[in-house]
Amino acid sequence: MGGRETIRMPGAVASAPDTSSSAGDLTPELIAADQWTDAMVAAAGIPVVEVPFVSVGGGIGSFVTTDYLRIAGVPKEAMRVLGNNETPWSTYEYLTRNSQIPRTERLRSDSASTPDCIWGFPSYAVREALAAKGLKAKLAPLWNVGTEPIFADYYTPKAGQAFATMEKEADRIGYFDYFDKGLVRMVRKRQGGGYFTILTPPDGTSATKRVAYKSRWVHIAVGYPGLKFLDDLQTYRQQYNDYTHVVNAYEPHEGVYEELLRKPGVVVLRGGGIVASRILQRLIDDRDHKGAQTQIHHVFRTYITGAHGPSIFMRRKGGDGWAYQGFNYPKSVWGGQLKSRMRRLEGEERAKLYKTIGGTNTPVRRLWQDQLARGRKEGWYRTHTGEVDSVVPAEAGGTVTRIKTKDGLLELQASYIIDGTGLEADIAEHRLLADLLEHSGAGRNPIGRLDVERTFEVRGTQNGDGRVYASGTATLGGYFPGVDTFLGLQIAAQEIGDDLARQGFGKRIGPLRSTAQWLRWARGKKI
Amino acid sequence: MLPTLMGRIQTRIFVIAVIGGLWALVIGPVLPGGGTTSDKYKAMYGVLLIVGVVGIAWEVIYHALMQFRWEKDWPTLFGLVLGVPEGVVAYLVARSGVLSSTEHISVGAFVVGFGTTWLVTWLWVNGPMRIFTVHWRFRGGRLI
Known part of the structure; x- marks a missing residue:
């Protein structure tokens, strides 16, 4: 891997380990x-x-x-x-653990997407119901998967x-x-x-x-x-040798949450996808249950105000900055109409359909909707739209993010910046x-x-x-x-x-x- | 399962013929109302035939409606609830005299026969069908 990659994964090593034996090389x-x-x-x-x-x-x-x-x-x-x-x-x-999905939390994955079972039957929801104790606990996952996404959020299995x-x-x-x-x-x-x-x-x-x-x-x-860091954040980390105040969601950063519990702080969050949603949940859960006083500035590069798409037949829901979708692509790419359509497309046409159905998005989950609505009302969750110009250290400690917005340059002071964009190298x-x-x-x-x-x-x-x-x-x-x-x-x-x-x-x-x-x-x- | 139009039609025909057909063997004799067992079987299979044939038109409508859904999916719940309009139409067709075997079917017999078949086939499609084919769910419900 090249020098631009910053998140090292277990198993991925930049250069071959130097072994004492040079035989058979x-x-x-x-x-x-x-x-x-x-x-x-x-x-x-x-x-x-x-x-x-x-x-x-x-x-x-x-x-x-x-x-x-x-x-x-x-x-x-x-x-x-x-x-x-x-x-x-x-x-x-x-x-998943770093991006705030420990074994007890739920993934963003369908009930019948079961890597342990090529048939997808029984699905995770059915197995969860079978293993649950008590009638109510048994019915809950079945009701969820049976009424999704109309009366309930999509059922998703626990990582564990x-x-x-x-x-x-x-x-x-x-x-x-x-x-x-x-x-x-x-x-x-x-x-x-x-x-x-x-x-x-x-x-x-x-x-x-x-x-x-x-x-x-x-x-x-x-x-x-x-996984690539955003260029401006990478520049900041290298230039100021500060790896504490600017972190990527995919690298271990538990220390940030611990520090925010000890001392009220401001967080700038970048990104509009599932990882950003997860980070927000963690920050707000800590406010709700552990007494954190965190103020959140959420920076979107593109702010989605509502349903969007090229035609009435291809309109994705959106709002409050986010594009909403159950899974990372429309569901029918895994077996239905869009799977069959993409299979027949070549070159430019294929790239175009990828662009339409792809892009950054997050699922609608009632908990997240409620948390953010509360944050907006109480003033501790604010969104900003624009392109980040630069990130520099603040005189009083922490960071300053300069954003080019349509109303001019905006400066955001923050104790921490969390990059939730998840760019792939x-x-x-x-x-x-x-x-x-x-x-x-x-x-x-x-x-x-x-x-x-x-x-x-x-x-x-x-x-x-x-x-x-x-x-x-x-x-x-x-x-x-x-x-x-x-x-x-x-x-x-x-x-x-x-x-x-x-x-x-x-x-x-x-x-x-x-x-x-x-x-x-x-x-x-x-x- | 995320259906394509061909997948919908193939799955409909297979499920009505095989699963519906087997279920009719079980439920036929215990349908409420009068008549011999033979009459009841004839009525039951007549209803299946109607649900299968009229169902192809329904599938085209569902496919068209699905185009307004961004995900191009068909939630599990829809499959269950649509039994109501389909049942009403199938009942009217059954009573219309198009098939002599279903012309005199009682409301009770139709509700039990059609209702249980709908439930059984819905459960089947959303679960055990996958045991017999690992390809079906990735091919929009196509069997061939």
């Missing part, structure tokens, strides 16, 4: 060559593991994809997952439920038996077909610095290339993806990310009978928009699984297999 010859022969790898002294299918990432993308393949009949021995995470949900949990059920499924499919820990440095084409994937195992776990996995298929699900900031673009024929899609087919095969990377697939956020901009979600990963897994079945790897999951396997899943029977 990459040679300049290997680094330079687009295609490797078996002899080149052998000459470098790098040991080779032969396995048909390798999934790179080790996050929820690898988990969901190999879960699908296991259910499609692929044995454990035919696959390896390579990644630097302890568990598939480690990075996700790290990011998603993690605990994934843990159970990982055990059922033997995930950790085919998981090898380490950092993947590159995937290169092998002369004669297939690929070499180079893993750097953790210190002291391998006799050589690198291990090569020789496979016919490679799946890449490496998650976020990195370019895919080339990820070392593995950059290598794939440079050496293996991968290209970019209409919005600049990794170009994949409808089957999630990475275009341009075929090698003999070998195929490279990718899923997750790196593939946003393709024929399917909802990639960076639980359900999106499952949809990608199905496309990949079906495509592999056509090539003879695993079986297509038809009605008989589906039913038989669901029965095994429901009884918790190992496969």
Whole structure:
């Protein structure tokens, strides 16, 4: 990753760790060559593991994809997952926890988006009802999911439920038996077909610095290339060496909330999406329940005043600055009309529809609406619209944010600035993806990310009978928009699984297999 | 499930024929009102046929209405509540004489037969259907 990325995720390391052993390392010859022969790898002294299918990432993308393949009949021995995470949900949990969704809080995810269950049945709401004690507690999630979004907010599962059920499924499919820990440095084409994937195992776990996995298929699900800070905040942090008063929502910043409890303070919050909503809830919950006196200035770059969109058939709700939407895209991208429409669009047209249905947005939740209405009325929550010109230290301590508004320059003094914008870095900031673009024929899609087919095969990377697939956020901009979600990963897994079945790897999951396997899943029977 | 028009129609036909058909076997004999079991079955399957055929027109209307929804979704609750207008229309069609088997169906028999079928198929589509196909829910409800 490049120097612009500031939020380091568990498992993402900017440069390969320096190990004491230099045996079996990459040679300049290997680094330079687009295609490797078996002899080149052998000459470098790098040991080779032969396995048909390798999934790179080790996050929820690898988990969901190999879960699908296991259910499609692929044995454990035919696959390896390579990644630097302890568990598939480690990075996700790290990011959700920092952005104020601990295990007891609810995610922004649909009831039937169940990464532990390819069928989505029973949904999280039904399972929550089954596990609840007392009739009222049992009926609540069912009523919620049955009346959403008309009489209730969208039902969403607790983060803890998603993690605990994934843990159970990982055990059922033997995930950790085919998981090898380490950092993947590159995937290169092998002369004669297939690929070499180079893993750097953790210190002291391998006799050589690198291990090569020789496979016919490679799946890449490496998650976020990195999260970028807003440029002006990055400049401030570097220039004034102040990492205390300016924080990003995705990095640990519990200290900010603790300090605000000790001493009344002012917070400038940037961003108009779900993360900003979450941060606001935390700040206001602390006011309501813990006696904090925090004053909030919320800066929108674009202030949404009401419903917006190109036509009466494409109007999204909005108001008070926010664009409102249940999930990060309109719901039908995960299986309905918009999924089917996007699948047929190319180039500019596709980029245009992405623009219409995308953008920053947040769900309407009654709690949040009430909290902000109260804040506006009582004067401790104020919004401002404009572009931030600069951020400088205040003389009396804290920060000053200068904003160019339509009424001129506005200066906001604040004890803390929280960046809730969640900008994603370019895919080339990820070392593995950059290598794939440079050496293996991968290209970019209409919005600049990794170009994949409808089957999630990475275009341009075929090698003999070998195929490279990718899923997750790196593939946003393709024929399917909802990639960076639980359900999106499952949809990608199905496309990949079906495509592999056509090539003879695993079986297509038809009605008989589906039913038989669901029965095994429901009884918790190992496969 | 987020439906497309083709998905709606295919799911409607499948669910009415298979799930409705099986449910009719159970509920047919216990329908209120007079007549032999054979008459009751004939009336019940007649109603299913009407709900299936008229339902295609309903699906086109639902699809058109859905266009005004930003999310292009169809909330679970709609599927349940729309049983009321569909039931009224299906009853009128049933009594109109278009099928001799349903011409004399009583209000009680229709309400029980249609009402329970509607509930069973609604529950089915929102849950157990997913056990049998992992593709259906990602394809807007299309089965083929």
